[in-house]
Amino acid sequence: MPAFDRYIGIDYSGARTPTSSLKGLRVYMAEVSRAAAEVHPPPGRLKYWTRRGTAEWLVERLTEKCATLVGMDLSFSFPQSYFDAHRLAYDWPAFLEDFRRHWPTDDDDTSVDDVRTGRTGSGAARSGSARWRRLSEQRVGAKSVFHFDVQGSVAKSTHSGLPWLRYIRDRSRGRVHFWPFDGWEAPKGRSVVAEVYPSMWSSQFRRRERTDDQHDAFTVATWLRDVDKDGSLHELFRPALTDAERAVAAFEGWILGGT
16 A cells, blocks of 8 residues: 655756746656646746745645655755765754855845855855765765766755755654655655655656656656555665665765665
């Protein structure tokens, strides 16, 4: 029997500002008995989702009485090398707070490049090396969260999205499980938010008329639904890690489905 009733896939975008209408930010939603379909922003002046609008919409969905599994295509944390270089505790909630103080990319008129260039924030005090990668990124072949301005990079999505993870967590506290930071086992009936890497599965699904961003969001929602229905999701929540690897992943995070 599936553990969730609803599945949301989000292909994130780190472009422009939190209130900008972003063509690359796409949302798909599936249900146990319903295929994934695109979710559009509420009617209004903006054609596409904004990061702020997406976060607000997610909070509404995650506080409903409907067990929901959300997969978001951005890195949820940074490598251990970053924590060590900046003398940070191995504590994910504290990391989110510290990051937001230096990278206020949830401010309405602030872009990632505004912080990178020093126009606002203090990004230079919380920077990293493109040579640093999380254990999970090494396992699946993903780029470093500090590898900016290259094809396939998630650096901007991550640096723009981390404050919104904090926002979602704060406004849904106690009702949403952020995997694996809140524990490797997902509590029964609780909604879960997890990091995903759609490139791992996108070739399994026909593209049809979808753009790359649409297809990635569709892939996430569909894959989450499929692995829950076939019973393999439970094991994916428990990747085969050593005790030492599990301790690192507890604050670095893990990509759902990564081995």
